[in-house]
Amino acid sequence: MAVEPLPQKEIEDRLAHLPGWSLDGDRLARSYRLGSHFAAAAMVVHIAQVQDELDHHADLTLSYHTVSLTVNTHSVGGAVTELDFQLARRVEELAPTHGVRG
Numbered sequence: 001m002a003v004e005p006l007p008q009k010e011i012e013d014r015l016a017h018l019p020g021w022s023l024d025g026d027r028l029a030r031s032y033r034l035g036s037h038f039a040a041a042a043m044v045v046h047i048a049q050v051q052d053e054l055d056h057h058a059d060l061t062l063s064y065h066t067v068s069l070t071v072n073t074h075s076v077g078g079a080v081t082e083l084d085f086q087l088a089r090r091v092e093e094l095a096p097t098h099g100v101r102g
Contacts, residue, residue, distance in 0.1 A: 011023060030091070032067045036065060040064075046094050
């Protein structure tokens with residue numbers, strides 16, 4: 001099955017079920033604040049594992065206590081697709097195990 005860009009309305013509807021995630025231009029985006037730099041680095045490693053499992057990769061930024069992600073699907077011209085939402089949901093599942101703060 002081919003990956004297709006999602007319509008704007010569907011992206012907005014799906015984002016309503018992913019608190020903290022937003023649309024930043026043509027990318028899904030989210031930042032997580034953690035309790036320490038070590039916790040943030042560990043979360044990046046776990047996100048990398050999920051990305052490899054899904055064979056779909058976000059741009060990750062590791063800051064002092066923060067992990068930021070942006071993602072879209074390059075193979076369809078940089079549009080947002082179901083693959084991006086799959087990755088976002090999996091990252092959300094990881095967040096509580098890493099002590100994400102508000």
